[in-house]
Amino acid sequence: MRHLLTVAGRVPRASAIALVPSPAAARNEALDVRGEEGWLSLLTPHILPLTDMQITNLPTPALLLDLDRLEANLARMAQRARALRVALRPHIKTHKCVEIAERQRALGASGITVSTLYEGQVFAQHGFDDLTWAFPVPLTRLPQAQTVAQGARLGLVADTPDTVAALERFGHPFHVWLKVDCGYHRAGVDPCAEWSLELARTLHDSRVLRFAGILSHSGHAYHARSRAEMAAAAEEERRIMTAFAARLREAGIHVPQVSVGSTPAMSVVERLDGVDEARPGNYAFYDYTQTVLGSCAVTDCAVTVLASVVSSQPGARHSIVDAGALALSKDTGPEHGPHRTMGEIFEDYDRGRLRADAHLISLSQEHGVVSARLPVGEQVRVLPNHSCLTAACFDEYHVVRGHEVVGRWKIWRGR
Numbered sequence: 548m549r550h551l552l553t554v555a556g557r558v559p560r561a562s563a564i565a566l567v568p569s570p571a572a573a574r575n576e577a578l579d580v581r582g583e584e585g586w587l588s589l590l591t592p593h594i595l596p597l598t599d600m601q602i603t604n605l606p607t608p609a610l611l612l613d614l615d616r617l618e619a620n621l622a623r624m625a626q627r628a629r630a631l632r633v634a635l636r637p638h639i640k641t642h643k644c645v646e647i648a649e650r651q652r653a654l655g656a657s658g659i660t661v662s663t664l665y666e667g668q669v670f671a672q673h674g675f676d677d678l679t680w681a682f683p684v685p686l687t688r689l690p691q692a693q694t695v696a697q698g699a700r701l702g703l704v705a706d707t708p709d710t711v712a713a714l715e716r717f718g719h720p721f722h723v724w725l726k727v728d729c730g731y732h733r734a735g736v737d738p739c740a741e742w743s744l745e746l747a748r749t750l751h752d753s754r755v756l757r758f759a760g761i762l763s764h765s766g767h768a769y770h771a772r773s774r775a776e777m778a779a780a781a782e783e784e785r786r787i788m789t790a791f792a793a794r795l796r797e798a799g800i801h802v803p804q805v806s807v808g809s810t811p812a813m814s815v816v817e818r819l820d821g822v823d824e825a826r827p828g829n830y831a832f833y834d835y836t837q838t839v840l841g842s843c844a845v846t847d848c849a850v851t852v853l854a855s856v857v858s859s860q861p862g863a864r865h866s867i868v869d870a871g872a873l874a875l876s877k878d879t880g881p882e883h884g885p886h887r888t889m890g891e892i893f894e895d896y897d898r899g900r901l902r903a904d905a906h907l908i909s910l911s912q913e914h915g916v917v918s919a920r921l922p923v924g925e926q927v928r929v930l931p932n933h934s935c936l937t938a939a940c941f942d943e944y945h946v947v948r949g950h951e952v953v954g955r956w957k958i959w960r961g962r
């Protein structure tokens with residue numbers, strides 16, 4: 548069956564886009580709930596044969612994914628994990644995209660990390676059979692989690708005695724990770740507290756649950772002002788996690804796995820002795836925040852938003868583009884950047900040069916306010932502050948090599 552994609556009621560200028568069903572598409576049909584041909588085509592993820600489709604022909608706003616950069620980022624982190632002798636369980640919340648996770652798996656990923664149960668459902672249906680839902684499990688979702696766990700190894704996360712008690716009462720033999728606070732102070736048990744050890748013991752001794760190990764996220768690495776500070780946060784996470792694991796083992800509690808991770812930490816960490824796996828996510832794309840932190844170069848950033856200038860009035864000192872908060876998110880970006888920005892604009896994407904004279908200064912739902920007067924119709928390529936939140940604003944990536952659009956991949960958003 549062939550579908551023609553029409554965008555806003557018309558066929559895109561360069562060519563009609565032929566959507567050819569692929570094995571991946573066939574697998575997805577069961578997931579599609581709308582079933583109308585037009586929408587089915589939008590929901591179907593696979594590389595599409597596009598004839599001479601250039602970036603400049605795309606309707607805006609569009610989410611561009613640079614395939615060469617993506618592949619280089621994935622290969623670099625896979626290599627780093629091998630060098631550090633840890634398994635890599637990428638957090639797919641960054642991309643929510645089956646085609647990207649398949650590449651991560653081909654590069655040796657041991658499993659994947661998900662942020663929503665919907666991601667868990669979708670990726671399990673696409674053959675990913677080892678998943679960690681790295682979010683404190685909401686008790687309202689246990690029946691659905693059980694369904695996913697029947698088709699895949701699903702690890703859940705808990706950090707509260709009441710949650711563990713509820714999981715035991717629920718009665719399904721879930722794999723459960725104990726979340727540990729390693730300095731971020733968001734979620735996770737205090738590794739020094741007595742009750743943390745007792746909670747680990749409850750999981751370990753449970754006749755219902757299977758203790759998966761201890762898990763942390765070094766989100767505080769995002770507060771670093773230098774690579775040295777990022778490395779210190781990474782080492783703090785490693786030290787706290789291995790010390791806690793040792794404390795549990797001394798108390799007779801078998802700890803199957805120690806899992807850590809964030810992109811800044813994994814970009815600089817020098818050793819991960821005592822750690823079994825790492826779960827970075829953002830490294831697939833990077834973003835402006837990561838460039839300021841020093842996790843990557845601007846030329847590593849794989850995701851940009853293509854936007855058009857839609858308003859630029861005589862006498863004004865600003866202009867408006869069609870990429871607002873629902874294209875870029877309202878992430879305020881790096882804490883220690885050279886200036887406050889809601890998104891940087893490329894002067895030269897290939898060379899990784901950002902414009903010094905224009906960036907996004909504020910965003911409302913669909914409007915993006917640019918700090919300079921650019922001509923109406925000009926297309927700009929925006930480097931988002933936070934690529935994970937940006938990707939979650941879109942239904943699909945336009946996959947590009949250079950200036951050519953070579954495919955469209957679905958973004959599986961949902962809770």
Ligand SMILES: Cc1ncc(COP(=O)(O)O)c(C=O)c1O
Pocket residue numbers: 638660681682763764808809810811826827828829830
């Ligand atoms: C629990 C957990 N693990 C891993 C990650 C991945 O971190 P990053 O996005 O820095 O790669 C996150 C990100 O928020 C997370 O919340």
